Amino acid sequence: MNTTNRNDTIQKTSYGSLNLALRSYMQRIYNYMASGLAISGFVAYAIATSPAAIQVIFGTPLVYVVMFLPLVMVITLSARIHKMSAASAQVMFWLYAAAVGASLSSILLLYTATSVARVFFITAGMFATTSIYGYTTKRDISGFGGALTLAVVGIIIASITNMFVQSGGFQMLISAVTVLVFSGLVAYDTQNLKDLFYHMHGQSRETVEKASIIGALRLFMDFINMFVAMIRLFGDRR
Numbered sequence: 001m002n003t004t005n006r007n008d009t010i011q012k013t014s015y016g017s018l019n020l021a022l023r024s025y026m027q028r029i030y031n032y033m034a035s036g037l038a039i040s041g042f043v044a045y046a047i048a049t050s051p052a053a054i055q056v057i058f059g060t061p062l063v064y065v066v067m068f069l070p071l072v073m074v075i076t077l078s079a080r081i082h083k084m085s086a087a088s089a090q091v092m093f094w095l096y097a098a099a100v101g102a103s104l105s106s107i108l109l110l111y112t113a114t115s116v117a118r119v120f121f122i123t124a125g126m127f128a129t130t131s132i133y134g135y136t137t138k139r140d141i142s143g144f145g146g147a148l149t150l151a152v153v154g155i156i157i158a159s160i161t162n163m164f165v166q167s168g169g170f171q172m173l174i175s176a177v178t179v180l181v182f183s184g185l186v187a188y189d190t191q192n193l194k195d196l197f198y199h200m201h202g203q204s205r206e207t208v209e210k211a212s213i214i215g216a217l218r219l220f221m222d223f224i225n226m227f228v229a230m231i232r233l234f235g236d237r238r
Contacts (some may be wrong), residue, residue: 023168024178025197025212026135032090032216036097043101048108058106070099077217086209093213107231115236122234123227130183133220134190141188142195148188151181171232178229186222193218 046115047053057066073096108116134141159175193215200211 022194022197026194028209028212029193029215029219032093032213033220033223036093036100036216036220039094039097040101040224041103043098044108047105054105054109057102058109066099066102066237068094070103072213074098074217074221078214081210081214084210085125086206086213089210089213093217096217097220102230104224104228107228107235110237111231111235112238113164115234116231119234120227123223123230126179126183127186127219127226130186131190134187135194137187140182142189144184144188145192148181148185151177152185155181171227175229175232179233180223180225182226182229186219189215189218217236 047057057063073092077089077092077096081092084092155174155178158170158177162170162174196211196215200208
């Protein structure tokens with residue numbers, strides 16, 4: 001968002017009330033994201049500790065549904081949220097988080113619980129640091145959006161290529177680049193969400209609520225991608 005539009009918004013609203021509204025908006029985003037992570041963790045743990053669930057999911061073609069369902073759901077939510085009510089968008093977000101948890105349950109089967117917990121807290125620390133930077137920096141980092149998007153496309157192509165090459169060293173390189181790219185995306189998305197608030201300020205509560213859910217979805221995906229890459233780099237296999 002350019003400085004002129006932001007200044008116009010600030011002139012129309014007292015600084016104190018605008019600042020409180022911004023904090024409330026960002027708090028809703030982080031709360032949604034935290035609830036999504038909690039749901040994902042619960043579902044992943046429930047599946048990983050249930051022999052019956054493991055057999056049903058990983059011993060049948062259902063595993064492919066579990067793998068691709070989160071992708072279908074996030075595309076659907078992103079494309080249709082403007083036609084949904086805020087309540088429907090909330091439910092869809094939480095169902096998506098549950099689907100992500102199911103897909104990540106294999107991590108708890110491949111890596112020790114101690115290393116998963118350790119990597120989770122390291123990822124949380126990195127996420128918090130980069131998100132705080134994106135929120136507080138006066139530097140406009142919107143120009144990095146295109147480069148970061150291209151980097152994500154490159155990561156996807158490299159990951160698909162490595163499915164055929166099966167190179168451990170190449171996978172480690174992909175994971176390291178993924179951590180760097182999504183750390184940048186956390187800062188970029190945080191600043192972008194903050195600037196979006198100034199554009200939306202004064203619109204209906206329903207619109208702001210749905211924007212909070214989409215914001216949480218973006219940061220949730222950033223966190224999950226960072227975590228998966230970090231566990232591949234530093235996780236201890238069983």
